[in-house]
Amino acid sequence: VNTKPIAEERLEAWLARGPERAPGHLLDQVLASVPTTARRTGFGISPRLTRRHARVAAWVAVAAAVVAVGAVALIPLAGVAPQPTPTPAPSSTPGDPSLDTSTWEPFTSNRFGLSFAYPPVGWDVLSHDDEVQLAGPESQGFEVMSQPVSGTTNEQDWLAGLVQNGIRSNCYPSMDRFERITVDNRPAYAVAGPGCGLFEAFVFSGGRVYLLTGEGNREELGRPMRREFFDAFVSTVRLDPSAAQSTEPTRDMGDVSLDTTTWDALASLQFGLSFRYPPGGWVVQAASEPWTTGTDPQASGTSTDDVRSNGAVFGEFWAASQPVAADVDELEWLTQFVSSTGTKSFCYPAATDFERTTIDGHAASLVSSARCRFFQAFAFVDGRAYVLTGSADPDAAGGPPMKRQVFDAFLSAVHFDPAAAR
Amino acid sequence: MLDLVERARSGDEEAFAALASASIDRCYAIAYRILRDTYRAEDATQQALLGAWRDLSKLKDPARFEAWLYRLVVNACYHESRSNRSWDARIRMVGTDPMTGSDPAIDVADQDELERAFRSLSPEHRAVVVLHHYAGFSLAEIAEIFDIPLGTARSRHHYAMRELRATLEGDARLITTKDWIA
Numbered sequence: 001v002n003t004k005p006i007a008e009e010r011l012e013a014w015l016a017r018g019p020e021r022a023p024g025h026l027l028d029q030v031l032a033s034v035p036t037t038a039r040r041t042g043f044g045i046s047p048r049l050t051r052r053h054a055r056v057a058a059w060v061a062v063a064a065a066v067v068a069v070g071a072v073a074l075i076p077l078a079g080v081a082p083q084p085t086p087t088p089a090p091s092s093t094p095g096d097p098s099l100d101t102s103t104w105e106p107f108t109s110n111r112f113g114l115s116f117a118y119p120p121v122g123w124d125v126l127s128h129d130d131e132v133q134l135a136g137p138e139s140q141g142f143e144v145m146s147q148p149v150s151g152t153t154n155e156q157d158w159l160a161g162l163v164q165n166g167i168r169s170n171c172y173p174s175m176d177r178f179e180r181i182t183v184d185n186r187p188a189y190a191v192a193g194p195g196c197g198l199f200e201a202f203v204f205s206g207g208r209v210y211l212l213t214g215e216g217n218r219e220e221l222g223r224p225m226r227r228e229f230f231d232a233f234v235s236t237v238r239l240d241p242s243a244a245q246s247t248e249p250t251r252d253m254g255d256v257s258l259d260t261t262t263w264d265a266l267a268s269l270q271f272g273l274s275f276r277y278p279p280g281g282w283v284v285q286a287a288s289e290p291w292t293t294g295t296d297p298q299a300s301g302t303s304t305d306d307v308r309s310n311g312a313v314f315g316e317f318w319a320a321s322q323p324v325a326a327d328v329d330e331l332e333w334l335t336q337f338v339s340s341t342g343t344k345s346f347c348y349p350a351a352t353d354f355e356r357t358t359i360d361g362h363a364a365s366l367v368s369s370a371r372c373r374f375f376q377a378f379a380f381v382d383g384r385a386y387v388l389t390g391s392a393d394p395d396a397a398g399g400p401p402m403k404r405q406v407f408d409a410f411l412s413a414v415h416f417d418p419a420a421a422r
Numbered sequence: 423m424l425d426l427v428e429r430a431r432s433g434d435e436e437a438f439a440a441l442a443s444a445s446i447d448r449c450y451a452i453a454y455r456i457l458r459d460t461y462r463a464e465d466a467t468q469q470a471l472l473g474a475w476r477d478l479s480k481l482k483d484p485a486r487f488e489a490w491l492y493r494l495v496v497n498a499c500y501h502e503s504r505s506n507r508s509w510d511a512r513i514r515m516v517g518t519d520p521m522t523g524s525d526p527a528i529d530v531a532d533q534d535e536l537e538r539a540f541r542s543l544s545p546e547h548r549a550v551v552v553l554h555h556y557a558g559f560s561l562a563e564i565a566e567i568f569d570i571p572l573g574t575a576r577s578r579h580h581y582a583m584r585e586l587r588a589t590l591e592g593d594a595r596l597i598t599t600k601d602w603i604a
Contacts, residue, residue, distance in 0.1 A: 008555065011586065014536040015455055015556040022450035026464055030446070030471045031439050037472050126580060133573065135580045143573060295483065302424065302485055346571065 099232045112146040113244025114210060117236035140225055142233055143213040146244055155204050159189060161350030171198060183212070184239045192227070199230040206241025258405055260413040268305045271321040272421030273386060276413035277307040290422065291320040296341040297387055315392040315402055317410055321384045321421060330380050334365070337387070347374070354378070360416050368404060375407040382418040427484040438478070442471050449495045455552045456499040458541060466498035473498070489567045496549045496568070503545040539589035547582035554579055
């Protein structure tokens, strides 16, 4: 069944027209220039670090631009941080939405247990599995989500983990500059990241944490969001944590049996473990090289044992292990691992907040990232660190996301044998 | 391919020539569709491939060569597009582009309309549209290519498609998707 809107069909047919081959002389020109093109050496520079520095530089540049127009004013925690010089509210422009929220459109998300309203003209609601996105004119947007938090998790610690580990960590001021506000009559935190053109509010309620993000000036394509606009949006939010569904995906990878005795088995020649995966049409790709410290073991990578379904319903598991240096403890290793994932570090909570579990009789920790649509488990056995990942990302590969029960079934059939690792 | 990348990374010009030969058509096709200009697409492709040779030793994971190269192509397209702000005004006559194949579903008026709508997009929006709807990358893969969060890739795609639709509909009315969501 073709469900593509007609505009996309037209666009793709139009894009398909056009040259598929480069002019013959172009390759000759490139190759002729190669001998005279000086190469840059990469030693001493991590690509990830380079990207990070580039991003910081971009944020600094945007921050300077935002400060220059005086678009954002922050109210710090009273008595904690120095009072910033008040900046006048920016004057309204014809493109600004009305701040009279009584005219806004209501929207209720049972998945995340909240309702809100948004401007009636020019705004679209995009419902993803991991968040509700509101896309507006001039690259203005809101993102809304909630997720359960452990009853033992301290709010400040949770926020500190976000600030420390989130991909937007450089957008946030220090914790003492988090503003205290109320959302739906509940105490909440607010933060402005003018360098990133965002405002964010966090509410802890009913065992969940709600994240409300307002963004403008995405990649300098739009313009900064006005604080008054973000406040107007937040004022429409009503929380109902009891109505929230589990953030686990509600759909399954087809009719995968959870009886792992019916699954196929794979014994890793590289990493010292075996595991099982659902039968029928799965592609197995064994690692061709060790997984080295400081790198993220990628799906379908050369340093992971990978199995993926080859049918209409997509799912993928991959595993890897590596020796752990004697002077590195588990927490330190996990923290370094999260750092090595680069932009994906946003998917992880602080290492101290990883869920505890057991795999093959060994203590292990687990990350269930509804936001990034993967499950990942870590176990430390006889001097080796094992990483086991399951994912079924509809955006990446089509089909519904993976259920936690499927990943748990996968973990239940894992057997570690570190002595067999290469 | 991995072997070629490894060898080219260590300075093997023959290996790089093989890599360039295998990649140049794809790079050029993508660059052309972003820039809508054959000469600029040639410049961007050349710039990207020479940049790849220059910086290949800094590529940490050879398996990511393809994504890395496409990022260089897109960045070269940004550079090309911004090196002359008047590029948007360079309207080509429909039918003079080196088209291959033909789709009877797209008549001349349609081509003209799509050309104008596409040219109204920013380079960043063009890139995400081309990589998704022409090159076939998922939004998650595009996020990785651009080194941006998935949400940003989704937003860019959404904004681009909305602008395209609005232009194609011939007025400022924006299509809302809220009725499609349960």
